[in-house]
Amino acid sequence: MPHRFDIAIIGGGAAGVLAAIQCLRQATMPLRIVLFEPGPRLAEGVAYATDRAEHLLNVPTGRMSALPDLPDDFLDWRCARPGHTEAARGALAHGYAPRREYAAYLRARLAQARQASHASLDILPWRIDDLARDADGWTLGAGAARAQARRVLLATGNSPRPLPARGAHDLEPALQVEAWDYAGVAAIDPDAEVCIVGTGLSMADVLLTLAGQGHRGAIHLLSRHALLPLPHATAQVADEDFQVQPLHAMPLRARLRALRRGMRAAAARGLPWQATMERLRPHGQALWRSLPDAEQRRFLRHAVRHWDIHRHRIAPSVHAVLQTLREDGRLHLHRARLESVAATAGGVRLAARTGDGRALELAVARVVNATGLELRVQAMRSPFPAQLLDTGHARLGAHGLGLATDAEGRLLDAAGHPQDDLRAIGSLRIGEAWESIAVPELRVQAEAIARAWTGGDP
Ligand SMILES: Cc1cc2nc3c(=O)[nH]c(=O)nc-3n(C[C@H](O)[C@H](O)[C@H](O)COP(=O)(O)OP(=O)(O)OC[C@H]3O[C@@H](n4cnc5c(N)ncnc54)[C@H](O)[C@@H]3O)c2cc1C
Known part of the structure; x- marks a missing residue:
C-alpha cells in the first residue's frame, strides 16, 4: 500500500498542526507522518480562518507560543515581522494579535520543523470517514481512498453548533448567517435589523465586524442567560496570594x-x-x-x-467596542430561549420564551447563529467521531462531552481500555480535562503525545 505511515493525524487545524510540529521536532529516526486536512489552508479551522484585522486573539501574544519549551516563540516571530520592531516588544507581548496572524505563525513553524526533521510529513487533502483496526495498526478511509498507519491522532476539532430552533433547518441560507462565515457577516446590509443568537465570544466577533462596517440597523442579542463577555484587565497579573x-x-x-x-x-x-x-x-x-x-x-x-x-475574556479594546454600542442604545439584549424561526416577507421572525414564561417575538432581516461549539459528538455536523462509538473504538466522554480518554489522551474503547495507538487532542478531550481547547493546553498535549510516539520507537 503506497499510503503507509507511522503516525496519522486526522485534522490540520491548530491542534493537528501543533502535533505535527512536535512529532517532526522530536523524531529521532525517519518516521513517516501524515496530516489529513480537507480544508484549503492548514492551521485555520474555525478560529484562525478569519482574514479580518478586527478579530483578535483573546490571549496576549506573550502567552501564545506554539512550543512549551520556547515560551516567547510567537512574540519572537511577531517581532521579526515587517512593520514590528524589537523596541516594541513589551507592547507586543501584552497586546492581542489579529487571529489571522496565528495561522501564518503555525504554518511557518511547521515548515521549519519539516525541514529540520529526521521524519517526513505528507499532507493529504482527505476527509477521513472510516477508521478500522487491522493486524498492522489502523486503516483510514476517505471515500474509496485508503491509508494505513500504526498510530492515529484525532484532531478533528471544533464543530459549530447549528441554530437551536424549530424551523432553522428550512430557513434559506441567505437569511441565516453563521458567525464563523466571516465574509457572510461582512456582507450584511448596514441598515438591516439583525438578531445575533448567542452572546459569547463569537457574538463579539460579529459585533466587531458589524461595527467596523458602520452598521446602522438595530442589533438584537438573544441568549438564555444574556451574559456578555468580560474584558481582560489592562495589566495581566496573577494574584499569587490566592491559595489554589x-x-x-x-x-x-x-x-x-x-x-x-x-x-x-x-x-x-x-x-x-x-x-x-x-x-x-x-x-x-x-x-x-x-x-x-x-x-x-x-x-x-x-x-x-x-x-x-x-x-474566557476578551481584549479590552474589543470590550470597549461592545460597551460603546450598548451606550449608544444600538444593542438590545434579550434574555430568552429561542424556540423557532420562520421566513417572512421581510426576513425572519424569531419566537422565544423569557425566563418567566413570556413570549418574545422579533422580526429582523437576518439572524446570525453565534451559539458556539457543539461538544457532544453525536450532535456534531460531521458523523465521523460518532462513528467510532458504533465501531467500539470509543465511548462517550464524561457527561456526554467529547470522547472518553485518559489523561494522556488515549481513547478508551467500548470496554473502557485505553488504546495507546489511538489518541485525541483538543476539544474531544473536554469531558476528561475540561480545559482542552485553547493553545496553552493544546501545545502541552501535542508535546506529550509526540514524546510518547516518537521516543526512539521506530
Ligand atoms: C473564534 C475562536 C477564537 C479563539 N481564540 C483563541 C485564542 O485567542 N487563544 C487560544 O488559545 N484559543 C483560542 N481559541 C480556541 C481554538 O479553538 C483553538 O486554539 C484551536 O483553533 C482548536 O484547533 P483544533 O485543531 O482542535 O480544531 P479546529 O480549528 O476546528 O480544526 C480541526 C480541523 O480538522 C479538520 N477535520 C475535521 N474532521 C476531519 C476529518 N474527518 N478528516 C480530516 N480532517 C478533518 C477540519 O477541516 C479542521 O481544519 C479560539 C476558538 C474560536 C472558535
Whole structure:
C-alpha cells in the first residue's frame, strides 16, 4: 500500500498542526507522518480562518507560543515581522494579535520543523470517514481512498453548533448567517435589523465586524442567560496570594465562595478580579478532575455560563467596542430561549420564551447563529467521531462531552481500555480535562503525545 505511515493525524487545524510540529521536532529516526486536512489552508479551522484585522486573539501574544519549551516563540516571530520592531516588544507581548496572524505563525513553524526533521510529513487533502483496526495498526478511509498507519491522532476539532430552533433547518441560507462565515457577516446590509443568537465570544466577533462596517440597523442579542463577555484587565497579573490547593478538597459551592472571597481580597489589595482568575488558569484541568462526577454535573447545570464569561475574556479594546454600542442604545439584549424561526416577507421572525414564561417575538432581516461549539459528538455536523462509538473504538466522554480518554489522551474503547495507538487532542478531550481547547493546553498535549510516539520507537 503506497499510503503507509507511522503516525496519522486526522485534522490540520491548530491542534493537528501543533502535533505535527512536535512529532517532526522530536523524531529521532525517519518516521513517516501524515496530516489529513480537507480544508484549503492548514492551521485555520474555525478560529484562525478569519482574514479580518478586527478579530483578535483573546490571549496576549506573550502567552501564545506554539512550543512549551520556547515560551516567547510567537512574540519572537511577531517581532521579526515587517512593520514590528524589537523596541516594541513589551507592547507586543501584552497586546492581542489579529487571529489571522496565528495561522501564518503555525504554518511557518511547521515548515521549519519539516525541514529540520529526521521524519517526513505528507499532507493529504482527505476527509477521513472510516477508521478500522487491522493486524498492522489502523486503516483510514476517505471515500474509496485508503491509508494505513500504526498510530492515529484525532484532531478533528471544533464543530459549530447549528441554530437551536424549530424551523432553522428550512430557513434559506441567505437569511441565516453563521458567525464563523466571516465574509457572510461582512456582507450584511448596514441598515438591516439583525438578531445575533448567542452572546459569547463569537457574538463579539460579529459585533466587531458589524461595527467596523458602520452598521446602522438595530442589533438584537438573544441568549438564555444574556451574559456578555468580560474584558481582560489592562495589566495581566496573577494574584499569587490566592491559595489554589485547598480548593481541590472542596465541593463546588465552597469553591465558588472561596473564589468570590479571593476576588474581594484581591480588590482590597488593589488587584482586579481578573488576577484571581489568572491565578486559577494553570490549574483548570486539575480542578475539574478533582470535582466528583455529581459536582461536575452541577457545575455544567448551574455555573458554567458564569464561569465562561469570567474565564474566557476578551481584549479590552474589543470590550470597549461592545460597551460603546450598548451606550449608544444600538444593542438590545434579550434574555430568552429561542424556540423557532420562520421566513417572512421581510426576513425572519424569531419566537422565544423569557425566563418567566413570556413570549418574545422579533422580526429582523437576518439572524446570525453565534451559539458556539457543539461538544457532544453525536450532535456534531460531521458523523465521523460518532462513528467510532458504533465501531467500539470509543465511548462517550464524561457527561456526554467529547470522547472518553485518559489523561494522556488515549481513547478508551467500548470496554473502557485505553488504546495507546489511538489518541485525541483538543476539544474531544473536554469531558476528561475540561480545559482542552485553547493553545496553552493544546501545545502541552501535542508535546506529550509526540514524546510518547516518537521516543526512539521506530
Ligand atoms: C473564534 C475562536 C477564537 C479563539 N481564540 C483563541 C485564542 O485567542 N487563544 C487560544 O488559545 N484559543 C483560542 N481559541 C480556541 C481554538 O479553538 C483553538 O486554539 C484551536 O483553533 C482548536 O484547533 P483544533 O485543531 O482542535 O480544531 P479546529 O480549528 O476546528 O480544526 C480541526 C480541523 O480538522 C479538520 N477535520 C475535521 N474532521 C476531519 C476529518 N474527518 N478528516 C480530516 N480532517 C478533518 C477540519 O477541516 C479542521 O481544519 C479560539 C476558538 C474560536 C472558535
